Amino acid sequence: MNRVAGKVAVVTGGALGIGRATCLLLAKEGATVAVTDLLDKEGRDLVKEIVEKGGQAAYWHLNVTQEANVKQVISEVREKWGKIDILVNNAGLAGVNKPTHEIEENEWNALMAVNVNGVFLCTKYAVISMLETGGGSIINISSVYGLIGAPDLPPYHASKGAVRLMSKTDALLYAKNNIRVNSVHPGYIWTPLVENLLAEQGDVTEGRKKLDRAHPLGHVGEPDDVAYGILYLASDESKFVTGSELVIDGGYTAG
Numbered sequence: 001m002n003r004v005a006g007k008v009a010v011v012t013g014g015a016l017g018i019g020r021a022t023c024l025l026l027a028k029e030g031a032t033v034a035v036t037d038l039l040d041k042e043g044r045d046l047v048k049e050i051v052e053k054g055g056q057a058a059y060w061h062l063n064v065t066q067e068a069n070v071k072q073v074i075s076e077v078r079e080k081w082g083k084i085d086i087l088v089n090n091a092g093l094a095g096v097n098k099p100t101h102e103i104e105e106n107e108w109n110a111l112m113a114v115n116v117n118g119v120f121l122c123t124k125y126a127v128i129s130m131l132e133t134g135g136g137s138i139i140n141i142s143s144v145y146g147l148i149g150a151p152d153l154p155p156y157h158a159s160k161g162a163v164r165l166m167s168k169t170d171a172l173l174y175a176k177n178n179i180r181v182n183s184v185h186p187g188y189i190w191t192p193l194v195e196n197l198l199a200e201q202g203d204v205t206e207g208r209k210k211l212d213r214a215h216p217l218g219h220v221g222e223p224d225d226v227a228y229g230i231l232y233l234a235s236d237e238s239k240f241v242t243g244s245e246l247v248i249d250g251g252y253t254a255g
């Protein structure tokens with residue numbers, strides 16, 4: 001019940017999928033959670049659910065691509081709760097699924113704005129706060145697509161590879177400041193992102209079966225499978241862990 005008791009967490013893209021599961025679990029384990037997203041209704045409903053279950057949370061509208069918005073939300077969370085111990089850089093898009101030579105520059109940039117610039121901007125302002133309050137843990141959600149290639153989603157691969165190395169650089173830069181930075185690499189997890197991706201490609205049920213078969217454990221993951229890894233990295237149980245890559249993929253990359 002108390003694995004992150006007394007800590008303040010900011011979760012980006014917290015309204016759906018992996019972010020939502022993470023907000024629920026961090027709150028259940030004692031953290032005070034800033035649920036942030038573009039989806040205000042879903043975000044506010046989630047806060048209500050957390051509070052009804054006895055947890056502590058509040059909602060902020062946050063577009064991770066907008067520096068002024070990021071700066072303002074981080075400073076408001078800090079003002080409300082005194083510190084930020086945990087940042088989960090979770091907001092992300094799958095982006096266009098076309099071969100590289102067919103991608104428009106604006107399509108490439110739109111994906112990078114969220115998946116890469118968003119991680120940079122949220123890290124920047126969270127670190128400024130963590131440097132003042134004595135440290136923290138930053139968890140960047142990359143992907144198995146940040147570890148190995150596949151013949152699809154070129155901008156997504158590039159973005160998740162970038163997030164992997166941004167995590168290692170920041171881990172080294174801020175180790176002396178007691179700020180840990182790690183990346184998480186999920187295989188396919190059943191969330192609106194994956195469901196929408198399959199819907200764009202055709203039959204969702206058939207697509208899911210194909211994805212299930214791609215994971216040696218025989219099925220895609222659930223948001224909680226990733227949330228438990230994030231909880232570990234957020235907690236003091238991982239106090240000697242920084243610059244690491246936590247792979248949660250049902251064996252997808254083991255071969």
Ligand SMILES: NC(=O)c1ccc[n+]([C@@H]2O[C@H](COP(=O)([O-])OP(=O)(O)OC[C@H]3O[C@@H](n4cnc5c(N)ncnc54)[C@H](O)[C@@H]3O)[C@@H](O)[C@H]2O)c1
Nearest residue numbers: 013016017018063064090091092143186188189191192193
């Ligand atoms: N689902 C998977 O299979 C899978 C696998 C590996 C990695 N991931 C990564 O995990 C993270 C969460 O994915 P998910 O599957 O839960 O996605 P999702 O689409 O279900 O949820 C993503 C959330 O991010 C929010 N978001 C989108 N753009 C935003 C912006 N500009 N600012 C703030 N919030 C924004 C959305 O509103 C949504 O609530 C992403 O970074 C994704 O790349 C997912």
